[in-house]
């Protein structure tokens with residue numbers, strides 16, 4: 247009953263609730279049943295994933311359907327970086343992209359306008375991807391390197407700067423959070439200094455936002471369910487151990503520092519606290535900006551753009567929602583677990599993203615060459 251109340255309060259999905267329930271059961275019962283319970287958990291996970299997949303079918307199985315719907319229209323490809331083009335790894339500086347993935351993105355970008363929209367700094371993503379033919383938006387879309395505009399955009403020139411690259415090619419940067427840079431620099435120094443005592447913290451400077459990584463910080467032993475772990479253990483006197491809580495210390499510290507910067511807010515990603523300016527600009531806005539600079543508008547009748555967005559993180563949901571409200575395009579989530587999402591299709595992991603991109607490039611060559 248307590249578990250049920252906690253689950254409803256915290257809006258856990260049925261999937262999470264069942265897993266926690268089995269986990270608690272496992273802790274509280276004789277260990278000779280463990281193997282049965284593990285198999286049970288596995289089967290339940292598989293069943294839940296396949297039922298979730300009915301609502302978010304695999305983009306690979308639905309490939310023909312997607313491409314048929316896009317036939318004769320202009321596909322524009324948007325890709326997230328971490329967890330989409332590269333697998334999640336423990337060291338953020340070593341999230342390299344494989345060569346086959348690089349070739350696939352390059353091939354896709356030869357056929358369709360392609361942009362990468364990441365939470366990382368734009369330079370860092372470029373260092374990983376190293377493809378000149380792709381457009382880049384870093385800092386969750388707050389640092390965009392777009393094409394030189396064909397026509398006047400609705401975004402005005404305030405945050406736009408025309409620049410030449412090393413090959414004298416003109417491009418335009420759009421940076422709507424420019425005025426926050428001095429504060430970000432100060433906050434960065436403060437975070438580095440104050441979190442220095444906590445083992446395993448890594449602060450990443452993403453230019454217009456900051457990532458506080460805690461993948462290597464000691465958490466409660468069952469970190470996936472840590473918020474309720476203590477409550478259950480005290481209320482049901484279960485055999486749940488609570489270990490060192492450096493993570494709680496870090497979270498409080500970051501929240502305290504953030505209070506000194508009221509124009510910023512924090513969101514949570516994969517073992518990362520992301521701090522960014524509270525402006526109305528996210529990956530969804532970046533997608534719309536890039537579409538417009540590429541010559542596609544959301545309102546015009548002759549807008550034949552079919553944007554396709556592939557991403558794995560919470561911040562990608564903003565882009566999925568934009569596609570939903572445009573009523574055109576294909577939002578594809580990368581996940582191997584059932585998740586609440588605005589995406590219509592799914593891919594399990596970066597290796598499926600690779601297969602999807604390869605098929606896209608082949609499809610275009612086969613149909614239009």
Ligand SMILES: O=P(O)(O)OC[C@H]1O[C@H](O[C@H]2O[C@H](CO)[C@@H](O)[C@H](O)[C@H]2O)[C@H](O)[C@@H](O)[C@@H]1O
Nearest residue numbers: 327328334335336338341364365457516517518
């Ligand atoms: O928008 P994205 O391109 O998905 O960036 C989101 C964050 O990705 C990176 O962190 C994540 O990936 C790391 C490498 O696999 C992993 O170690 C970390 O735990 C993940 O949170 C990046 O380092 C962050 O700055 C981005 O905000």
